[in-house]
Amino acid sequence: MTSIEENSTLNASEKAANEFYNWVRQNTIAFLLFVSLYSISYSLLQRFRKKNKITDVEEEEDDLYGIDNLIIIILCAGGLAMALAGFLLWPFTMIATALLHNEIFSGNYYLTWLNAELLVTLWDYAFIGCNISLFGLLPFAFFYSETDQLRTFFAKARETLTIMLLVGMLMYGFIYTLKKIFGMSDVDELEMLNLFTCIGGALICLKATPRGYIEIFSWISRLPLRPNYRRSLKEKLKRYKMDITVWRQRLENLDRGLRSMYGVNNMSRSAVLVPSTESQYSYSSEKLYASMHGFANNIISNRSMNLSNSRNEIIAKINKLEEEEKLLRKDLSHSPLYRNMLFIVLFIVSHFIWLLILGHILYALMKSLLVDDGKDLENLEALIGKQTVSLLGFGTLNDITLIFCFTSATIIGVYSISPFEKIRPRLGKMTVQQIIANVTVLLVISSSWPALVRVLGLTRLNSAGPYENFSTMINIGYHLAMAFRIGTLITTVFSTLEYYVLRMIRNPSHNTDGISRRPYNHSRFYQSQRDRNTVETNLNGYFFHHSPPDHHGMRR
Incomplete structure (x- = not known):
């Protein structure tokens, strides 16, 4: 037991x-x-x-x-x-x-x-x-x-x-x-x-x-993907390259206008006013210079601000196009x-x-x-x-x-x-x-x-x-x-x-490759020679040209 x-x-x-x-x-x-x-x-x-x-x-x-x-x-x-x-x-x-x-x-x-x-x-x-x-x-x-x-x-x-x-x-x-x-x-x-x-x-x-x-x-x-997928991507890639080139040309034109504007804005008084030997005209010339110089500075500052904003927009568009171009190059590797x-x-x-x-x-x-x-x-x-x-x-x-x-x-x-x-x-x-x-x-x-x-x-x-x-x-x-x-x-x-x-x-017509078939309009990216020089023409309209001085000591 x-x-x-x-x-x-x-x-x-x-x-x-x-x-x-x-x-x-x-x-x-x-x-x-x-x-x-x-x-x-x-x-x-x-x-x-x-x-x-x-x-x-x-x-x-x-x-x-x-x-x-x-x-x-x-x-x-x-x-x-x-x-x-x-x-x-x-x-x-x-x-x-x-x-x-x-x-x-x-x-x-x-x-x-x-x-x-x-x-x-x-x-x-x-x-x-x-x-x-x-x-x-x-x-x-x-x-x-x-x-x-x-x-x-x-x-x-x-x-x-x-x-x-x-x-x-x-x-x-x-x-x-x-x-x-x-x-x-x-x-x-x-x-x-x-x-x-x-x-x-x-x-x-x-x-x-x-x-x-x-x-x-x-x-x-x-x-x-469609059989013509690569060909469509190559055509679209060419269009993006052309767009980037056009926008870069517009950026260069704007930079040229900004350089000319700031060059005139910072020029010396002698570019606008030649001192007179007669003392009786010195006071009136100084007063006239001050009023005209202030008016020109206001116009130039407003124009420069608008051009700077346009320049930033163009740079943003160029960056966006370059990113899309990189994505297209990446999509080309897909079989x-x-x-x-x-x-x-x-x-x-x-x-x-x-x-x-x-x-x-x-x-x-x-x-x-x-x-x-x-x-x-x-x-x-x-x-x-x-x-x-x-x-x-x-x-x-x-x-x-x-x-x-x-x-x-x-x-x-x-x-x-x-x-x-x-x-x-x-x-x-x-x-x-x-x-x-x-x-x-x-x-x-x-x-x-x-x-x-x-x-x-x-x-x-x-x-x-x-x-x-x-x-x-x-x-x-x-x-x-x-x-x-x-x-x-x-x-x-x-x-x-x-x-x-x-x-x-x-949606009866479904696009399989995801590429738009609408006609691509390049005219909105191109400008004529007259339109390209419009900015410089308008800016130079407000500048005093280097003409021979008159009898008041001012340049025409």
């Missing part, structure tokens, strides 16, 4: 030690993944944030190098890291599942840390981190940026926490009221927040995803054959992937309409094969490709629709408010992304953690999933028809 008790004690201690080691390993891996994502997020925000000059007085309030805005950047980097974690949950889970079920990698020593418990832990941490960032870090960053900048850090932090507490009480009252209205008293507040987040992400996807694919298709449609082959490949692949996504969504919709969730799906799954976890038998790679394309189309489409077009990320030009807005939008989408991907049927794997309760926690979740599938199909079909049909009706 003693040996049995000792063995049971040893087994219990070994089990507790294994659980402790598993807990430490899971948290260590999760922490390392978070540090990696945080480093990537912080470096991205550093590249996109606005670089203000020290001497810029107008931008002192938005100085991102201050300690206050550094705190905001740190908080936004944490939110962006959790947004990336939400987007990468499904691809990481699919790859890990494929490795665990593969006979080659299942017994690998370096993959012993990879198990189902680790995946569930990562899903839980991603859910908690996304909600903390969305309802904690980013509101704190926003309210902190709106506080008085002249106050101390602790005073601003206390004011920010007070505002967040008041807003949190309002949100709790709003959620409690909705629960009573819809009869959802048994639903937890966190599940309600998750439901609202999923609804917000679904509404954004309904508008943004079809628009994102239209943007991708339009970019692909600009790839093909029409390579671009056309790339267009064919991308056109086929993109449309095939888009049709696959629509097929997955339609399959999920038909399955939810014809088959109940509680019934056995063995007969239905036998139609597409039991050995795979995705539609049409393409496996894990197919699912990852579809999710990646769907995510890319959604993110591209978000910054193409009108509400979010103003906050589109730009390198080195984003202010604090724009950074907070971008991270908030990405967090809303990524928080709902694990549930939306499963609802659309882009994968056959089940969600883990709190995300698996989205469609089954209440009846409204089932109806919302149905509405989201139907809405996605309708918006996608109508957006595609609008892009292809209406675009062909409105």
Whole structure:
């Protein structure tokens, strides 16, 4: 009996030690993944944030190098890291599942840390981190940026926490009221927040995803080049060279006029006035010289100012033409054959992937309409094969490709629709408010992304953690999933028809190489000899010529 008790004690201690080691390993891996994502997020925000000059007085309030805005950047980097974690949950889970079920990698020593418990832990941490960032870090960053900048850090932090507490009480009252209205008293507040987040992400996807694919298709449609592309570019390059030559000639004419003007303006009084030997005319001559010299100076200063402005405009035009000439020389290196082959490949692949996504969504919709969730799906799954976890038998790679394309189309489409077009990320030009807005939008989408991907049927794997309760926690979740599938199909079909049909009706003659076919008019750049000398003629009209002096001592 003693040996049995000792063995049971040893087994219990070994089990507790294994659980402790598993807990430490899971948290260590999760922490390392978070540090990696945080480093990537912080470096991205550093590249996109606005670089203000020290001497810029107008931008002192938005100085991102201050300690206050550094705190905001740190908080936004944490939110962006959790947004990336939400987007990468499904691809990481699919790859890990494929490795665990593969006979080659299942017994690998370096993959012993990879198990189902680790995946569930990562899903839980991603859910908690996304909600903390969305309802904690980013509101704190926003309210902190709106506080008085002249106050101390602790005073601003206390004011920010007070505002967040008041807003949190309002949100709790709003959620409690909705629960009573819809009869959802048994639903937890966190599940309600998750439901609202999923609804917000679904509404954004309904508008943004079809628009994102239209943007991708339009970019692909600009790839093909005509066979006479190089010849057209060479002709346009010759025209640019001629324009640059003409504008340089005009610049030389203006410089010549300015030199002659300043030469007369700075000439000595002897060029205009010859002193008389008779003293009775000296005073009147001096007075006449002063009045005429002042009048001439006013006219010359006005003329010189106009010529200087014209000279700056001509220099700006020359610089612009030279930049366009450089771009044309760069475009000459593009091969029409390579671009056309790339267009064919991308056109086929993109449309095939888009049709696959629509097929997955339609399959999920038909399955939810014809088959109940509680019934056995063995007969239905036998139609597409039991050995795979995705539609049409393409496996894990197919699912990852579809999710990646769907995510890319959604993110591209978000910054193409009108509400979010103003906050589109730009390198080195984003202010604090724009950074907070971008991270908030990405967090809303990524928080709902694990549930939306499963609802659309882009994968056959089940969600883990709190995300698996989205469609089954209440009846409204089932109806919302149905509405989201139907809405996605309708918006996608109508957006595609609008892009292809209406675009062909409105623009029947589409120029593929992007080169204008309008006749190029050179007459606006050329001047006759009379027009070229107009400036000098007008200027010399105000000058006193060196004629022989009259009896008053003045030159005619």
